[in-house]
Ligand code: SF4
């Protein structure tokens with residue numbers, strides 16, 4: 001005789017590893033999260049730069065040459081735009097989490113802040129100030 | 130006009146997994162997915178199982194996946210879809226039969242955050258509130274417990290113990306209520322790894338919420354509250 005049939009089995013589907021490929025919405029989310037990858041590369045560049053600076057003149061010059069190679073410039077340009085994209089998504093989410101002022105005002109304020117810090121750094125590092 | 134619905138059928142007494150079945154239904158501009166399901170049940174196949182009650186987006190019982198997106202069947206119209214429409218039971222929940230999901234885990238999560246006013250002053254008197262105090266939480270109090278946000282949330286899909294958007298929104302709704310004194314009782318739930326920190330702000334829950342509650346915002350406001358709770362905890366004797 002066969003086993004008594006089990007009834008009332010609810011069907012539970014499992015999320016597969018590629019769940020985020022299912023929707024444009026999830027893909028955009030993953031893109032936002034993935035912006036950290038080129039940023040890691042850039043941080044690596046900076047650290048190696050610091051290291052070579054205190055190591056020897058030759059290694060510093062090597063590093064400068066490395067930073068000027070087209071693929072490194074390309075990757076760092078990618079980092080730049082990825083970070084801008086991440087900033088955009090972050091700035092838009094922020095007013096929803098801390099709704100102090102009207103959202104457009106807060107978004108504009110954050111961009112203004114970013115721009116001023118970037119300008120200040122450019123002035124400082126560019127040797128104007 | 131006619132349209133084809135591809136419905137995921139599942140009979141727990143016969144099937145091991147859901148399988149699609151095609152139905153063609155008559156429709157006009159006012160036909161909702163729920164209307165189409167009712168037509169199928171009444172005219173084509175009386176065994177089709179699904180939940181519904183109010184037909185006006187207020188009871189929250191008719192949630193299904195329409196073309197892979199969580200929707201209220203009564204608030205989704207056939208006119209907005211060009212081709213065949215697939216209808217499945219809500220994602221991330223267990224399917225009991227056809228389009229009926231087992232919502233018990235959702236209800237347990239709602240209960241876990243003590244979603245009611247906790248006030249030590251039990252004297253029978255009104256607890257007054259200004260419009261400004263009301264505005265703080267009013268938006269988050271419109272939840273109809275449809276569970277769509279859970280079907281949109283991959284974190285809940287990956288970890289069913291995660292309290293999830295609606296429960297965390299409800300916690301925030303009561304924590305922000307000036308008449309409530311239960312925040313200290315709710316924070317341990319919110320602070321845990323299945324609380325607000327389980328959220329990575331995917332944000333799809335806010336997109337699918339039929340009442341525009343913005344649950345993602347509520348959950349992340351909960352993170353601010355949780356962080357504050359932590360810092361205050363350090364300095365408290
Ligand atoms: S927060 Fe919105 S989507 Fe989630 S259960 Fe409530 S009404 Fe439904």
Ligand code: FES
Pocket residue numbers: 181182183184185186187188189190191192201202203204
């Ligand atoms: S039937 Fe009540 S919300 Fe759709």
